[in-house]
Amino acid sequence: MDVMDVMDAIPADGLSFAMPLLIMAIGGIYCERGGVLMLALEGLQGFGAFTGALSVVLCLPLLGAGSPCLVYIAMAGAMIGGMSFSLLHALLCVRFKAQQVISGMVINTLAMALTTFLTSVVNEALTSQVSNRFQIGASERFTLPILSRIPIFGGFFRNMYPFELVILAVAFVSWHVLYKTRFGLRLRACGENPHSLDAAGGNVGRTRVIAIMICGALAGLGGIFVAYSVSANFSPSIYMGYGYMAIAAMIFGNWKISPTFAVCMFFGLTKSAGYQICLWLGMTSNYTDLLLVIPYVVTLVLLVFFSKRNQPPRALGDPFDKGKR
Amino acid sequence: MASSEYIVEFRGVTKKFPGITANDDISIGIRRGEIFALLGENGAGKSTLMSMLYGMYEPDAGDIFIRGERVALSSPSAATALGIGMVHQHFRLVPSYTIAENIVLGMEPVKKAAELFPYVDIGAASKRIRDLSKTYGLEVDPALRIEQVGVSTQQRVEILKMLYRDAEILIFDEPTSVLTPREIEFLMDVMRGLRESGRTIVLITHKLEEIKSIADRVAVLRRGKLAAILPASASAQEMADLTVGRPVSLSPSSSSLRARFRDVVLQVENLSVRGENGLDAVKGVSFSIRGGEIFAIAGVSGNGQIELADAIAGLVPPCGGRILLNGRNVTSDGVGRRTEAGVSYIPEDRQRYGLVLDFTVAENLAIKKYRRAPYSKSGILNRSAFRTEAEAMIARYDIRASGGAGTIARFMSGGNQQKTIIARELSTDSSLMIFVQPTRGLDVGAIENIHRRMLGERDKGRAILLVSLELDEVMGLADTIGVLYGGRLLKIFPADRTTVGEVGEYMMGAAS
Numbered sequence A: 001m002d003v004m005d006v007m008d009a010i011p012a013d014g015l016s017f018a019m020p021l022l023i024m025a026i027g028g029i030y031c032e033r034g035g036v037l038m039l040a041l042e043g044l045q046g047f048g049a050f051t052g053a054l055s056v057v058l059c060l061p062l063l064g065a066g067s068p069c070l071v072y073i074a075m076a077g078a079m080i081g082g083m084s085f086s087l088l089h090a091l092l093c094v095r096f097k098a099q100q101v102i103s104g105m106v107i108n109t110l111a112m113a114l115t116t117f118l119t120s121v122v123n124e125a126l127t128s129q130v131s132n133r134f135q136i137g138a139s140e141r142f143t144l145p146i147l148s149r150i151p152i153f154g155g156f157f158r159n160m161y162p163f164e165l166v167i168l169a170v171a172f173v174s175w176h177v178l179y180k181t182r183f184g185l186r187l188r189a190c191g192e193n194p195h196s197l198d199a200a201g202g203n204v205g206r207t208r209v210i211a212i213m214i215c216g217a218l219a220g221l222g223g224i225f226v227a228y229s230v231s232a233n234f235s236p237s238i239y240m241g242y243g244y245m246a247i248a249a250m251i252f253g254n255w256k257i258s259p260t261f262a263v264c265m266f267f268g269l270t271k272s273a274g275y276q277i278c279l280w281l282g283m284t285s286n287y288t289d290l291l292l293v294i295p296y297v298v299t300l301v302l303l304v305f306f307s308k309r310n311q312p313p314r315a316l317g318d319p320f321d322k323g324k325r
Numbered sequence B: 001m002a003s004s005e006y007i008v009e010f011r012g013v014t015k016k017f018p019g020i021t022a023n024d025d026i027s028i029g030i031r032r033g034e035i036f037a038l039l040g041e042n043g044a045g046k047s048t049l050m051s052m053l054y055g056m057y058e059p060d061a062g063d064i065f066i067r068g069e070r071v072a073l074s075s076p077s078a079a080t081a082l083g084i085g086m087v088h089q090h091f092r093l094v095p096s097y098t099i100a101e102n103i104v105l106g107m108e109p110v111k112k113a114a115e116l117f118p119y120v121d122i123g124a125a126s127k128r129i130r131d132l133s134k135t136y137g138l139e140v141d142p143a144l145r146i147e148q149v150g151v152s153t154q155q156r157v158e159i160l161k162m163l164y165r166d167a168e169i170l171i172f173d174e175p176t177s178v179l180t181p182r183e184i185e186f187l188m189d190v191m192r193g194l195r196e197s198g199r200t201i202v203l204i205t206h207k208l209e210e211i212k213s214i215a216d217r218v219a220v221l222r223r224g225k226l227a228a229i230l231p232a233s234a235s236a237q238e239m240a241d242l243t244v245g246r247p248v249s250l251s252p253s254s255s256s257l258r259a260r261f262r263d264v265v266l267q268v269e270n271l272s273v274r275g276e277n278g279l280d281a282v283k284g285v286s287f288s289i290r291g292g293e294i295f296a297i298a299g300v301s302g303n304g305q306i307e308l309a310d311a312i313a314g315l316v317p318p319c320g321g322r323i324l325l326n327g328r329n330v331t332s333d334g335v336g337r338r339t340e341a342g343v344s345y346i347p348e349d350r351q352r353y354g355l356v357l358d359f360t361v362a363e364n365l366a367i368k369k370y371r372r373a374p375y376s377k378s379g380i381l382n383r384s385a386f387r388t389e390a391e392a393m394i395a396r397y398d399i400r401a402s403g404g405a406g407t408i409a410r411f412m413s414g415g416n417q418q419k420t421i422i423a424r425e426l427s428t429d430s431s432l433m434i435f436v437q438p439t440r441g442l443d444v445g446a447i448e449n450i451h452r453r454m455l456g457e458r459d460k461g462r463a464i465l466l467v468s469l470e471l472d473e474v475m476g477l478a479d480t481i482g483v484l485y486g487g488r489l490l491k492i493f494p495a496d497r498t499t500v501g502e503v504g505e506y507m508m509g510a511a512s
Helices: A003-033 A041-063 A069-095 A100-127 A153-157 A162-180 A182-192 A194-199 A204-228 A242-252 A257-281 A285-292 A294-309 B046-053 B076-081 B099-104 B122-136 B151-164 B181-196 B208-214 B236-244 B305-313 B335-341 B350-354 B361-365 B383-396 B414-427 B444-459 B471-477 B500-507
Strands: B006-017 B020-031 B035-040 B061-066 B069-071 B084-087 B110-113 B117-120 B169-173 B200-205 B217-222 B225-231 B264-274 B280-290 B294-298 B320-325 B343-346 B432-436 B463-467 B480-485 B488-494
Touching (some): A041 A100, A069 A100, A162 B117, A242 A257, A285 A294, B151 B181, B217 B236, B280 B488, B294 B305, B294 B500, B335 B343, B361 B383, B432 B444, B471 B500
Parallel strands (some): B084 B169, B343 B432
Antiparallel strands (some): B006 B020, B480 B488
């Protein structure tokens, strides 16, 4: 294998791995900056991927394969699905002031069981075949004209998935929303001291529910992007820990968007680099697996050094209770 | 309605919480442009009444009239729209936000960048905040973050928050409880300025001298009921008696016995303690306390008092010097061993260090002796022993808890929380008791109760170390007064051979 191919593949694969992580982590940032623990990213992304894939499968007979509309239908379906499923978290955490860790775990477990079951049922109804996966194919890749010729960094702009640009746009808009707008100011106040917002005439419950819904929509988008690119189908294998890695990226990124972006890129690039090096050296799969562990080990070590300076939102995980002294 | 004489009027307002009637049929009229004080013990219903005016609770019965019109105050934003603002006792600020962001929160001026992206216009807000701070003498830098500024500046931010919203009726909930004497004077000036600008101020307090110095009228609440409305020119004694519901003594020095000193209990030699900032907060302090003696440390806040008390209690290790208890060197002992050696500690922050707020009264009372029989046996707690003991202590120390021994500490008033701590600390048979700001934030009735207890324990022969910022308290209780200034013990006086003026001068460091 040529060294140039490897150098090309590392950034492209790294980006396609990092970007879905980033959008899920941004969803988590919305939610946790608002003071609600978000451990349900795994379940939300899976459910979003399911509804997205389901929309594609249902529309396929009408539009025909290869229709450019399918991508948008998948995205819309995933956002609506993730958002609706996140309402369960909102109901439990905001309305009933439940323990937020439990609520997150319930959503993860429920999403996995529910989507697997529903996929089989739908497949049986549509094709009379028992299968737990929706085949949706992978979206087209493209190469950005000028940027891709930059030495070294050009690799990032070759063989891109369209969704990667969508996610970068979401990241920019989210930064503006969180730090510059009225909603962002109120949202972060909910996470730091909800009593301040309440006394200033804001509505803590409503702000938090909106944050949870944004989180659900973004996590759903993340899920469908994974399904639409790397795996090219929806199946229970979508639950392979992306949501948890996104949580790690968010915490490591100190609940801020730019550091979280850097962490996601680090995860993505180390993963693709490890994989490519294994391929290049022609190692057996045992060693490949070992090498792929490296990014997580590095993360653990770095966390030891950085976590002291980390500052989670002060009111994170506390249900808002007006009367509490 | 011909009641427009009043800008705010409560008519027959009642508010019930589970198990308690916080406000019972209260009718009060507040005139435009006056400073109206609400006086009452902790738990008398002052804050509840004002929370209803600020829309945080709705009354169960009765009506509230603003400017002569009956209003439904369903939320703080409804109250804000009617020109009502409130400075809460515990500030409602976001520590990581700038002062400007905290002030605009909930009323953000929004602009659009490129006609598309809305954003909060902090620049315009900061300009308005600067103008307001100039007008009312409330100096702040809008760009600083709340966590970078002190408590008195945070309070200014809360006041500016109300002014930014053009509030005309300003509610202050115990605004001086967190301030030093000088800051209190400053606040009083600000409040006078606000009254001059035509605003109406409601001041919730339990300090009589504040009412005497700035209020125009005062309403006294007692156990949820309106006891009386008086002009502020009424005597302090009358106000105090109405607050408590029986004649109280306002000056603490009413011990029947003269102090009879016994052997030295605590001896502190050349003690130095490092503060949180890494500098020496206590520098080479030496003194001793005898049994039957109240030794009071006077001083302005932040001169090393807390560090000194913590070091003697064993919470922080000293960086030099020795502490002898009944002749035994305890300098290197931890809190547990000092407790056994006979040290009781009533800390300043009673909610953080004195109690486990979510435990019951019985559990809090047993927290220093649960390891011994009969409270536990072979590692198994004996709950009924907790309860029996707690019920006896509740009766003996007059702790008022709605659910008896099973009441969660968080739901008790500050005075009763303090009584619980004092009951626990007195019930151990210790020879030295350390009281840090024991009456801070308490009402006259509770203060009197605690002062009486301290004098009683002194007369039983215990040594008492009192750290207090209230000079009146120091002068009234102490047998010996030490003045701490800049971490040094400037002077030790026998209390009967000094005056308030002299102690005050040493407190300012002038006499050095």
